[in-house]
Amino acid sequence: xxxxxxxxxxxxxxxxxxxxxxxxxxxxxxxxxxxxxxxxxxxxxxxxxxxxxxxxxxxxxxxxxxxxxxxxxxxxxxxxxxxxxxxxx
Numbered sequence: 232x233x234x235x236x237x238x239x240x241x242x243x244x245x246x247x248x249x250x251x252x253x254x255x256x257x258x259x260x261x262x263x264x265x266x267x268x269x270x271x272x273x274x275x276x277x278x279x280x281x282x283x284x285x286x287x288x289x290x291x292x293x294x295x296x297x298x299x300x301x302x303x304x305x306x307x308x309x310x311x312x313x314x315x316x317x318x319x320x
């Protein structure tokens with residue numbers, strides 16, 4: 232079978248077009264990946280800030296809980312011990 236120069240030209244043109252198309256798609260995907268990475272970095276920074284705020288709130292709750300225990304102890308000391316249970320006669 233003899234291959235004419237026209238067939239060789241068409242095969243080469245199709246191959247070049249396919250490689251060019253794949254290159255364009257790869258470039259678009261690369262740009263999109265960079266943009267998404269930048270967005271996720273911003274979101275990670277925001278989540279880190281929120282985590283810091285939650286840590287501060289947890290510390291405040293721990294302090295309030297400790298103060299509440301101290302208040303309960305003080306009230307118990309003021310009220311004194313409970314009277315013993317006695318039966319009516």
